[in-house]
Amino acid sequence: MNLFDQIGEDIKKAMLAKDNVRRDTLRNVKKEFLEAKTAKAGDDFDDAQAIQILRKMVKKGEDAAQIFMTQNREDLAQEELSQVAVLKQYLPATMSVEEVEKVVSELISQLGVTSIKEMGKVMGAASKQLSGRTDNKTISEVIKKMLS
Secondary structure, three states, X not given: OOHHHHHHHHHHHHHHHOOHHHHHHHHHXXXXXXXXXXHOOOOOOOHHHHHHXXXXXXXXXXXXXXXXXXXXXXXXXXXXXXXXXXHHOOOOOOOOHHHHHHHHHHHHHHHOOOOHHHHHHHHHXXXXXXXXOOOHHHHHHHHHHHHO
């Protein structure tokens, strides 16, 4: 079962369990999936695209929670964080920094990169290879550390 179908099934389960936070969060996810699916009329909607959308939604929710915290709106921050927790259940486990360092060091040696000026080459290759398993911020930090 792909992620799109799984979300649909979990919406039904959340409705039966009267779990409003989960239901509303998953409805938002399904809306985003449907918008992405219709935007690319000829393409198939696969799990990689779904994960990308979920990561974007998690980042948006975490950023919103952070803003609410700085404005002393704990109630709204907790609401955002509870939605983020639901979203994170559908994301694959992220790689540790050590695992990212290993992959990046292999890429650096394969590409023959020696200076920070060539960071873009490594970043492009690492982003493709590690897509869905870690975020670009982590990749960038590891590359900078290794090339400095």
